[in-house]
Amino acid sequence: GGLETAVKAVYDSGKPGPNIGIFGEFDAVEGMGHSCGHNVMCAIAVGAGAAIREVIGDLGGKVTVFGCPAEEGGGGKIIMQEKGAFKDVDVGMLLHSSCDTVVNDISYSKTDLRVHFYGKTAHAATWPEEGVSALAPVIELFNIVNAMRLELADRGKILGIIRDGGDQAIYIPDHCSAEFTIRSFSMKYKLELVDRFLKICEHLAEITNTRFEYEQIALSYEDIRNNPVLEDLLAANFTALGETVMPRDKEMGIGCTDMGNLTHEFPGLQSYVRVGPGRAHSPEFLAATGSPEAHKGIAVGAKALAMTAVDLLQDPT
Numbered sequence: 311g312g313l314e315t316a317v318k319a320v321y322d323s324g325k326p327g328p329n330i331g332i333f334g335e336f337d338a339v340e341g342m343g344h345s346c347g348h349n350v351m352c353a354i355a356v357g358a359g360a361a362i363r364e365v366i367g368d369l370g371g372k373v374t375v376f377g378c379p380a381e382e383g384g385g386g387k388i389i390m391q392e393k394g395a396f397k398d399v400d401v402g403m404l405l406h407s408s409c410d411t412v413v414n415d416i417s418y419s420k421t422d423l424r425v426h427f428y429g430k431t432a433h434a435a436t437w438p439e440e441g442v443s444a445l446a447p448v449i450e451l452f453n454i455v456n457a458m459r460l461e462l463a464d465r466g467k468i469l470g471i472i473r474d475g476g477d478q479a480i481y482i483p484d485h486c487s488a489e490f491t492i493r494s495f496s497m498k499y500k501l502e503l504v505d506r507f508l509k510i511c512e513h514l515a516e517i518t519n520t521r522f523e524y525e526q527i528a529l530s531y532e533d534i535r536n537n538p539v540l541e542d543l544l545a546a547n548f549t550a551l552g553e554t555v556m557p558r559d560k561e562m563g564i565g566c567t568d569m570g571n572l573t574h575e576f577p578g579l580q581s582y583v584r585v586g587p588g589r590a591h592s593p594e595f596l597a598a599t600g601s602p603e604a605h606k607g608i609a610v611g612a613k614a615l616a617m618t619a620v621d622l623l624q625d626p627t
Contacts, residue, residue, distance in 0.1 A: 311390030317377030318395065321363045327371025328400035328626070330619045331578075332358050333569065335381045335404070345596035347407025350585050350604050350611075352377065354405050357612030362619045369623040374399065378568075385529030387568040391575065401577045401622060403540065404569050405611040407599060408582035409589065410556040411548055413541045415580050418566045419497040419533040421504050421526065424473065424489045425451070425511055428521040431484040441482030445475055447514040447522070448486045454510055466494035466503045489527065493566075497532045497574070531566035537577040540618065544581055547617040551610050553584070563589050583611040
């Protein structure tokens with residue numbers, strides 16, 4: 311898929327049947343190592359693929375294990391998707407390390423932007439009338455975004471920081487910039503928010519006599535859309551393996567994942583298997599991902615994914 315650290319391993323039975331995609335992630339968190347448990351996820355993916363290979367000769371079909379880099383903000387799966395790495399996948403599954411075993415999921419659709427406003431510099435104390443402040447539209451932009459919070463409620467979020475507000479107070483700044491992340495649990499609503507946000511910026515530039523530009527500073531992650539049939543199959547297999555399946559709640563944390571983009575393209579899921587206490591990206595969870603409980607989670611997760619794949623291969627409907 312154009313990424314030198316991405317991996318694809320295929321075992322084809324040579325008989326008709328679906329291509330079952332199993333996904334693993336292996337990037338770490340800057341400064342905190344495997345505090346998101348991708349090391350465990352890779353082992354689960356490899357274990358599931360090996361287990362499916364043992365039976366796929368009788369059932370037909372194909373199993374493909376993908377090692378996916380740069381989930382932590384780099385959009386590795388999005389790049390691989392754009393390069394056609396997943397074009398033959400009929401169903402895709404990923405198990406994420408967690409503090410609980412959970413089959414359903416929620417994540418944000420998000421687009422990250424940097425906005426720039428350009429004016430004209432001047433000495434603010436002596437000749438202010440000769441300047442055009444690039445900071446004025448930035449300040450007004452934050453005022454408008456803050457005023458929108460009541461209307462947006464829980465449907466979406468526009469969160470930002472001022473990246474460049476000028477150099478010295480005595481000079482009217484001719485360039486100011488800010489960064490925003492625009493998020494929603496609905497891709498459709500997020501896209502509406504992005505469009506509305508950019509129109510606000512354009513109008514602010516017009517009324518402040520400045521020039522507006524923007525750039526997208528990261529690949530857009532889309533909301534996860536777990537397939538309910540896959541969720542039911544996986545939940546039954548977790549239960550058969552002695553796991554207690556918990557509901558997905560906000561206490562686990564809510565972020566973004568490039569696996570969400572893939573679930574817009576084919577039936578898929580991102581679910582969770584318990585590897586120990588603590589939230590992801592914490593020192594407690596970092597310790598858990600190397601613990602004996604994590605080793606148990608690898609075995610349980612690999613078995614649950616393999617069993618779910620067997621269910622699919624045995625019943626094409």
